[in-house]
Amino acid sequence: MSLYSQSADNKWTFGLDLASVKYSDADGANLGGSFISQTPRFSLAKYMFSGITFVGSVSTAIGDNQKYTTFDGIARYDFGTSQNNVVPYIFIGGSFIKAASLTPTLDFGAGNTFWFSDKYGLNIQMMYKYSQDKFASQKSHIMPSLGLVYSFKGRSLVPRLWNSNR
Template identity: 80%
Template sequence: MKNKFNLLAIFLLLITSCVFSQNADNKWTFGIDLASVKYSEADGKDLGGSFINQSPRFSLSKYMFSNITFVGAISTAIGDNQKYTTFDGLARYDFGTSQNNVVPYVFIGGSFIKAEVVTTPTANFGVGNTFWFSDKYGLNLQFMYKYSQDKFQSQKSHTMTSIGLVYSFGSRTLNPRLWSSSH
């Protein structure tokens, strides 16, 4: 089991070290989000609460190829009675809309969640959307489901939602705004 954990940790580190972006011309973005974790009421009773504030959440992303973006993120509970720190690695697919002002996406990935003294892996699935309001700045909304196997007593499956600002390190060439009057 320890070897599997080490291999997964190395894989996630490789992904996050060479990671992240929004389009083929603009490889890198950085995000800072307000995020929260929500457990079911029953699971929340076992874990010390149903809601955990996860702000700030920092992410770094790089566009790789064929509408695929790799994302690495970290967040931790600050000022909460529960301990919860998550290290996330995601692969996003943007349906070929990375040059648009509105960029919906789906993703799959994994996390290592450290709660108390135990680190637990999860499988992550979700959807999101980035609304670019300039060539440098955007607003990102995301909904993530984190699946934790029943064999891990330290963590239960839960959701994580986030909203935040995204900064592009390059100048984005955007298609005309959907709401502009001239085309």
């Protein structure tokens, strides 16, 4: 579940994701493994203005031999499609990852929310976390996620073309 896509009338969403961290094989060998499960991942988002939404997320490795907890903050842009049933977006932000030590990263990526009702949607997202080489405790990696989104007030969706009375 992920929290995404709101509008000026409906500002808040909550998300719960299945997420993972994937390092390159070479980096994974140095860090104790190339894959870390990050489930569950919790997110809270607020629509701000003009297609911009601020999102805060947290997830941690549970039952994995590697320690990895991430606190993420991103600004997402939805191309003015926040009232549609399909809402693609791009984003940029940053994270603090607590592994061997606390490491900052620069995050960017893209995603899409598929709203199947006024309150619930399905979100898919791909995030790249860039870590500077000076931080030995962390390497750059990707973090894909898939989850459900809950809209607190409900959304007024633009009707689908095939549901209109034209």
